[in-house]
Each structure stands twice: as structure tokens, then as C-alpha cells.
Amino acid sequence: MFLELAEKSVNSRCIEQNPLCTMLKNISETTPINLDLFPVSGKPVELSFTGDQISSDGGLLLLREVENQLGLIDRISACITDNRDQRYIDHTIKEMLIQRVFQIAAGYEDGNDCDDLRDDMILKTCAGRLPQSGHELASQPTMSRLENSVGYKDLYRIGEQLLDTFIESYPDEPEVIIVDCDDTNNNTYGQQELSLFNNYYHDYCYMPLHIYEGLSGKLITTILKPGRRNKQSDVAALLKKIIGHIREEWSNTMIIVRGDSHFASADFMEWCEGEYNTSFITGLSGNSKLHKLADVTIKSAKREFKQYGKPVKRYHSFWYQAGSWAKPQKVVVKVEVSDMGTNIRYIVTDLVHFRTRDLYEKGYCARGAMELRIKEHKLYLKSDRSSCNSFAANQFRLFLHSMAYVLLHTFQKETLQGTEFANATFKTIQNKIIKTAAWVKELKTKIKIELPRCCPTKAVQTNCLEMFSIMRV
Secondary structure, three states: OHHHHHHHHHOHHHHOOOHHHHHHHHHHHHOOOOEEEEEEOOEEEEEOOOOOOEEOOOOHHHHHHHHHHHOHHHHHHOOOOOOOOHHHOOOOHHHHHHHHHHHHHOOOOOOOHHHHHOOOHHHHHHOOOOOOOOOOOOOHHHHHHHHHHOOHHHHHHHHHHHHHHHHHOOOOOOOEEEEEEEEOOEEOOOOOOOOEEEOOOOEEEEOOEEEEEOOOOOEEEEEOOOOOOOOHHHHHHHHHHHHHHHHHHOOOOEEEEEEOHHHOOHHHHHHHHOOOOEEEEEEEOOOHHHHHHOHHHHHHHHHHHHHHOOOEEEEEEEEEOOOOOOOOEEEEEEEEEEOOEEEEEEEEEOOOOOOHHHHHHHHHHHHHHHHHHHHHHHHHOOOOOOOOOOHHHHHHHHHHHHHHHHHHHHHHHHHOOOOOOOOOOHHHHHHHHHOOOEEEEEOOOOEEEEOOOOOOOHHHHHHHHHHHHHHHO
């Protein structure tokens, strides 16, 4: 019985479709309901949701300070064409973006949460509205209209702003950057445009392309794609645009593109040949010809394992030209033999002046960190919520989650640098810093916000706030 009640509580959004539940919900919003808890020391405990001056997300104030320094939302709001009649507007584009992005950063990924949080004191303060006397924030229908009003030209400008934000995050031109590329699945459950069945994931989905800087983890961009693997020519065209834009600002930076075998594009290889300080290192699918070229290494590794019974790992490099390639490229093979069997992997690169083992272990294998960044983006910021019918609206949603990623990553790596949270997951930052209760009171001459006296992260938050105070001077 208890498990059934818990399940009903979790699925409250579905229950609310019931007219009786809707009526009870409306009554609870207008009439305080007192709930009884277990007694303590013989005294009854009474509970009610009437603490209307308390927010559960006081740590968002720190994230607002990060946004004040970056100006990301301010610039992106200027990319969106506002066709509304300005005489009847209650919520600006910038206010709605702050509301939605900050909700995502706090763990409220669904637009439906706007209805419950539109009068939240901290969110209103972050959006620039007075916490008590200021008008409430946007509702879910208003937010949905924003998501569906953004056109493809607006999306292109937003993508450019995300890329410019990445470039501006470096105080000086870096010597080298690694452009890490990978795609993932966003499962769909309705009639979304360009949602296709994917045999690998056995479901209907989108396949968004995530691009990060491999050394720092900074987000470069996220591009929503239909539910199938991208053609190599399409990937090459996109990478050329991104690198071309970066090269306009950084003329001498070494740019290395890294990805799995799907990104081993003949078009991109040929293009890199004529570009200054531009290289690639990608996976390569095995075939009979590659196995033949690596045959000596494979047999040697198997023979050594059979003789000594210990796991063996061997590396070898050779030149190989596929039928679509304009010239031979350096291929590195890794052969592992153990009780689990023989594992053979190939990579291809134009970085010919590095040791074979280093190319694979330090160059290619480091892209494993990419999976953690996608995990932060998908699992902790819930960026796979592609619930709109329009493909453009779902791309805009992906950008909203990417903006939240940029704010949290900047907060983590710069503001929290030197603390225990510098390498923590976004979920840990949400639970221990953002999820801080805050009492808000709007006075005649000031706004007073009090955080709990018994707060485990009080020292960290105090140091961060003092840092921002100095930066505002």
C-alpha cells in the first residue's frame, strides 16, 4: 500500500489530470492544509506549506553573479526576435531565459515547473524583479510560447553566441585546444519532427551532437540532429564552420579534432591538409585489410599471452589509405590479449611526430572524459527532455540546457577553484550549494536574504560572495 502511494506521489503530474485531484489541488492553493506528523516527546507535530518567504534554491544567487560576469543570457536574449506587441508584454525575453535556465541549473528541467516556481523569491531576484512586490515570473504556457517562437535564424545566432562565449572564456589565445565531438541519444515519446527509429538504441530518438574542448571541459556547442548517425560529409561541413569561426580569433592556436570512428571523414582529412595548425585524431573501424597490416602485432601478442598467461598490450603504427582518402594516413593499432579474448582497436591521425603509445593512450583515450561531460549535460541537467513537437523548439531547448551547463561549469572551474567542489559533479553542486534554503524579505530600503546558520557549505559560499563583491568594484 505504501509503495502504491509513493508511486502516485511521484507521478503527480499524471494524477492531476483527474478532475477530483485538480479540485483538491486548487483548494490547497487557496486554503492552507495542516498535516499531522509523528509526535515528538509526546507533542503532536503539525506541518503546512505556508512558508511563502522561503526559497529552497538560495545558491542560485551565486550563479546569478557568474552570469553577471559572463553576460551570456544577456547576449543570447538579443539573438531572439521578439514579435510580440510590446505594449502588452509582462515578461521580457531576458527574464524568461533567466527563469528557465536557472530552473534547469537547479534541477527543474521541465517547463511545467514554471507554474510552481513563478513566485519563488530567489528566482524573481535573479530575474531582476523585486521578490515580494514584483510581478510573478512567466507561467508554463508563456514559456512554451517562447520555445515555439524561436526561428532557425535565431537559433543560428544563439549557436554563434555560445561559440563566442567559449572563445571569450580564454584571457589569451591558447597554444592548443582539442575539439572533442560525440553524439548521444535523446529518446522521444511523441510525434516530434525528425524523430527517427535508431537500431542501435532500439527506440525513436534524436541524436544531438555535443562538442566540448577536451582539455578544459568547456562547452563549444550542441547541435540537435535527427535520430540517425550523421553523414561524414555533414560532420566535416559543421567542423569546418566551427574551426573557421575559431580561427578568426585565434590565428596561431593548434586545433586538434578528436572523435570516434564516425568522425573519420575523408572530406575533413583533406581539408585539414591545407589548413594551418589543424589536425585530427579519430577512431577507425577495423576491416580485413587493416587486420592484415597489423597481423604481425596481433600474432605476436597472442603468442606472448599463450606463453606467459599474462595480459598483453601491444601498439604498432603503419600507413594506410582507404578508397575514399586522398592520401595515406598514419594508423595506430592497439592489440590487447587476455582471458577475455583479443581486443583490436584502430585510430587514424595526421600527428605523425608523436610516439605510437602516446598517440593512443594520451591522445585518443583521453576523450573518455567526454562521456562524463555528456553525463553532466544529460543526466544532471536533463538535456534529453525533447518534449516539443517542433524540431526548432527542441533545438532551442537543447541550447537552454547548454546555457545552464556553461554557467555551472564556469562556476565550478573558476569560482569554486581550490575547493572540494572544483571537480565535483553538477549533482553534488546542486545538492550542496544551490539547494540552500533562503529566507527573503523585501524592506523599504533593501532586500534582506538570510541563509541557514547550520549550512555545511557556509564557508565556501561566503568566500564566493566576497570574491564577487570584489569583482563588482
